[in-house]
Amino acid sequence: MHSLNYKRIFVTGHRGMVGSAVCRELQKHEGVQVLTRDRKELDLTDDLSVSAFFREERPDAVIFASAKVGGIHANNQFPVEFLADNVRMAVNSIQAAYENGVKRFLFLGSTCIYPRMAPQPIQESALLTSELEQTNEAYALAKITGLKLCQYYRRQYGVMYHSAMPTNLYGPGDNYHPEHSHVLPALIRRFHEAKENGDEAVTIWGTGTPKREFLHVDDLANALVHLLHLDSPPDWVNVGTSQDLSILDLAKLVARTVGYSGTILTDPTKPDGTPRKLTDTTVLRNTGWQPRIDLPCGLEGTYEDFLNTHASGLLRSF
Numbered sequence: 001m002h003s004l005n006y007k008r009i010f011v012t013g014h015r016g017m018v019g020s021a022v023c024r025e026l027q028k029h030e031g032v033q034v035l036t037r038d039r040k041e042l043d044l045t046d047d048l049s050v051s052a053f054f055r056e057e058r059p060d061a062v063i064f065a066s067a068k069v070g071g072i073h074a075n076n077q078f079p080v081e082f083l084a085d086n087v088r089m090a091v092n093s094i095q096a097a098y099e100n101g102v103k104r105f106l107f108l109g110s111t112c113i114y115p116r117m118a119p120q121p122i123q124e125s126a127l128l129t130s131e132l133e134q135t136n137e138a139y140a141l142a143k144i145t146g147l148k149l150c151q152y153y154r155r156q157y158g159v160m161y162h163s164a165m166p167t168n169l170y171g172p173g174d175n176y177h178p179e180h181s182h183v184l185p186a187l188i189r190r191f192h193e194a195k196e197n198g199d200e201a202v203t204i205w206g207t208g209t210p211k212r213e214f215l216h217v218d219d220l221a222n223a224l225v226h227l228l229h230l231d232s233p234p235d236w237v238n239v240g241t242s243q244d245l246s247i248l249d250l251a252k253l254v255a256r257t258v259g260y261s262g263t264i265l266t267d268p269t270k271p272d273g274t275p276r277k278l279t280d281t282t283v284l285r286n287t288g289w290q291p292r293i294d295l296p297c298g299l300e301g302t303y304e305d306f307l308n309t310h311a312s313g314l315l316r317s318f
């Protein structure tokens with residue numbers, strides 16, 4: 001394993017699924033000091049607090065894994081917060097990093113930044129070529145802002161600020177809220193509860209036909225550290241598996257993993273979201289990285305994490 005050139009790395013959002021995975025990955029690198037602050041210690045939407053943190057701690061690299069996130073329901077219900085809070089966190093952090101001499105800033109976005117009807121699989125060049133998916137437009141606009149700001153700082157000031165756009169993520173530490181979480185953890189909880197309650201059927205949102213790609217969060221963390229090793233990474237790069245499956249097939253896989261044997265129904269009155277969102281990961285793979293954890297194996301570990309979280313009474317209700 002190659003040593004990192006950065007010894008004081010600030011990981012934002014370290015208590016979230018992505019941030020905690022990044023911290024675990026960085027701990028494998030000897031001599032790296034991981035700097036963290038939770039939301040009570042540092043409000044990233046407060047520019048004065050962010051500036052003070054960077055001035056005092058002087059990290060030489062940042063992995064920005066903070067975000068206000070959620071599924072279709074949450075994005076539809078809270079567009080103001082999804083846009084405003086995410087933009088404030090990104091702008092404050094990138095600006096403070098530059099003003100305090102941070103050498104490297106790796107901004108984490110999402111493949112929801114790409115147009116709703118982008119050609120499949122989605123290449124990085126598809127950005128801003130047509131309309132966004134309405135159900136998560138606010139979040140996508142915020143992430144595009146962060147991505148573009150990194151690109152502009154790199155272009156204007158010559159700093160190594162760049163971005164990674166992961167596909168749908170899952171894994172240990174996920175939010176299993178039945179309404180405000182993403183599709184995979186929400187399905188895990190619903191099928192588990194259906195099994196426990198002896199329900200004869202479970203109804204999933206939409207038609208079940210949209211196709212989605214899923215990446216284990218530990219694979220993402222590995223990819224982010226891989227990008228830190230590159231001397232001249234792309235301004236932004238997709239991170240995924242380049243394999244997808246329909247929501248209905250995903251539901252069936254989750255049901256098998258959980259041990260639920262009832263009927264799976266669809267509800268076409270609920271929104272589907274983007275019809276398909278498969279990433280082209282050629283750019284990243286050409287740098288020597290590829291995922292290691294397949295979906296069936298990753299789901300087993302994620303369900304085990306759900307059971308442990310459930311048993312500890314820590315399942316989120318927000």
